[in-house]
Amino acid sequence: MLPRWVLWCCVVLLARPAHPQGAQQCPAPNAIAPCTCSVKKNGLDILCEFTEQQHIQKAMNTLRSKPMIIFYLKLRHNNLAKLPSYIFLGLDIRHLTVHNSTLAVIEDSSLSSIGNKLTQLDVSQNRLATIPTSSFTHLNHLLILNMNHNKVTAVHNKAFLGLDTLEILTLYENKISVVDGEAFKGLEKKLKRLNLGGNELTAVPQKALALLENLKKLEMQENRITSISEGDFAGLRSLDSLGLAHNQLREVPAQVFSHLNFLNSLELEGNLIQRIDEKAFVGLEENLQYLRLGDNRLHEIPSEALRPLHRLRHLDLRSNNITYISEDAFTGYGDSITFLNLQKNMVHQLPTMGFDNLNSLETLNLQNNKLQHIPEEIMEPILDTLRVVDIMDNPLICDCDLAWYEAWLSGLRDRDDEMMQKKRTVCTMVNEHREYSVAKMPLEKMNCKRKPGYGPSSASNTCPILVINFIVLATRGL
Ligand SMILES: *[C@@H]1O[C@H](CO)[C@@H](O)[C@H](O)[C@H]1NC(C)=O
Numbered sequence: 292m293l294p295r296w297v298l299w300c301c302v303v304l305l306a307r308p309a310h311p312q313g314a315q316q317c318p319a320p321n322a323i324a325p326c327t328c329s330v331k332k333n334g335l336d337i338l339c340e341f342t343e344q345q346h347i348q349k350a351m352n353t354l355r356s357k358p359m360i361i362f363y364l365k366l367r368h369n370n371l372a373k374l375p376s377y378i379f380l381g382l383d384i385r386h387l388t389v390h391n392s393t394l395a396v397i398e399d400s401s402l403s404s405i406g407n408k409l410t411q412l413d414v415s416q417n418r419l420a421t422i423p424t425s426s427f428t429h430l431n432h433l434l435i436l437n438m439n440h441n442k443v444t445a446v447h448n449k450a451f452l453g454l455d456t457l458e459i460l461t462l463y464e465n466k467i468s469v470v471d472g473e474a475f476k477g478l479e480k481k482l483k484r485l486n487l488g489g490n491e492l493t494a495v496p497q498k499a500l501a502l503l504e505n506l507k508k509l510e511m512q513e514n515r516i517t518s519i520s521e522g523d524f525a526g527l528r529s530l531d532s533l534g535l536a537h538n539q540l541r542e543v544p545a546q547v548f549s550h551l552n553f554l555n556s557l558e559l560e561g562n563l564i565q566r567i568d569e570k571a572f573v574g575l576e577e578n579l580q581y582l583r584l585g586d587n588r589l590h591e592i593p594s595e596a597l598r599p600l601h602r603l604r605h606l607d608l609r610s611n612n613i614t615y616i617s618e619d620a621f622t623g624y625g626d627s628i629t630f631l632n633l634q635k636n637m638v639h640q641l642p643t644m645g646f647d648n649l650n651s652l653e654t655l656n657l658q659n660n661k662l663q664h665i666p667e668e669i670m671e672p673i674l675d676t677l678r679v680v681d682i683m684d685n686p687l688i689c690d691c692d693l694a695w696y697e698a699w700l701s702g703l704r705d706r707d708d709e710m711m712q713k714k715r716t717v718c719t720m721v722n723e724h725r726e727y728s729v730a731k732m733p734l735e736k737m738n739c740k741r742k743p744g745y746g747p748s749s750a751s752n753t754c755p756i757l758v759i760n761f762i763v764l765a766t767r768g769l
């Protein structure tokens with residue numbers, strides 16, 4: 292049996308607080324000035340702004356003398372044309388930002404010493420004209436690389452070789468016109484998001500992209516792409532979201548997206564699209580939910596191409612040149628649509644049965660068209676699911692046909708302020724040569740009667756009350 296004092300001693304030893312943990316502590320403020328330091332949960336947060344390389348270098352020397360985890364090192368708005376070799380030697384930096392700091396050169400050995408800890412690197416808004424491949428090559432824990440707003444003109448073969456863990460790469464707003472076939476070699480296993488938007492691409496860099504079999508989101512908006520063709524997106528078999536907005540596409544040819552079986556969202560707005568092939572969306576049947584075609588030159592709803600898209604929820608056709616909506620415009624795919632935007636077109640008449648199968652529609656925007664009449668018969672099939680309808684800026688004529696709108700609005704009262712503002716929708720009373728708010732049409736004076744044989748109730752209510760009943764039911768169902 293051990294003597295009592297030995298046990299006592301053990302208890303005392305165990306009860307003693309553990310060796311004080313290397314709690315993170317900022318250096319004395321003047322030792323790193325003009326940089327500042329604060330302590331964050333996971334390490335230090337160091338900020339250096341509006342200063343010069345020599346001051347930054349001095350602050351790094353101070354930080355080096357007492358090793359700490361630097362969770363954020365943020366260098367912004369500085370005069371730091373060059374990241375010299377070994378500037379971060381001996382430091383443990385997890386997130387590094389060098390933003391808006393005239394940076395043009397990243398020397399080969401400037402980042403290698405922090406490569407096994409760095410997870411995010413942001414060198415946005417600088418003067419980098421090439422991808423500094425050899426200085427990146429040891430960043431083998433990097434998850435996010437942001438090179439937005441630089442002056443890169445080309446992405447050459449193996450530009451990112453070594454960045455095996457990279458998940459997000461953004462090159463938005465550079466001057467890239469060339470992407471070599473093996474530009475993204477080494478990124479194929481992990482890369483999930485790639486932003487090539489705001490560059491000078493004239494075609495889809497098909498060969499380079501084809502390696503990226505795990506890519507989920509690809510952004511190529513705001514380039515100068517004039518055409519896309521079958522095979523352009525081959526290989527991108529995990530893609531969920533594709534952004535081609537604000538390019539110069541004139542048509543969407545057959546089968547062009549046929550490899551993108553998991554695509555959920557497709558953005559094509561702001562192009563010059565006049566023609567969409569009947570087979571343009573082949574391959575997208577099972578997953579496409581969001582389709583943006585606004586700001587193009589379509590003359591009609593591309594119904595034949597859309598029909599197979601039986602999961603489509605959000606269809607945006609605003610600012611086109613659609614004059615006419617056919618009776619079968621939404622046949623086959625209308626069931627799943629919740630959002631339909633036809634704002635800023637030239638539609639002058641709605642099809643009598645055209646909205647019949649828009650059974651899930653919640654938002655309908657018809658603002659700024661050429662509609663004179665929006666008859667209740669046309670709207671009736673969708674009124675019970677509709678939450679937002681915008682018919683402003685149409686040359687509406689005040690007639691009994693429009694009574695549904697007033698009733699529908701009063702049903703919404705106090706529910707949606709934005710919707711209430713739409714009460715400013717006006718119509719013209721032809722015989723009085725004046726305008727009325729549609730919500731305040733003088734229905735008595737207009738002698739409006741419910742059309743016989745229409746509606747679920749055969750009692751001779753006036754139509755507004757009938758519609759209010761509709762809304763009450765719909766509201767209860769929400
Ligand atoms: C970039 O930094 C300079 C100082 O070097 C500053 O004057 C300028 O406002 C900054 N620009 C932006 C967009 O932050």
Ligand SMILES: *[C@@H]1O[C@H](CO)[C@@H](O)[C@H](O)[C@H]1NC(C)=O
Pocket residue numbers: 588590612614
């Ligand atoms: C819209 O189409 C009409 C003919 O259908 C044409 O006269 C007009 O120029 C087109 N407008 C635009 C903006 O393309």
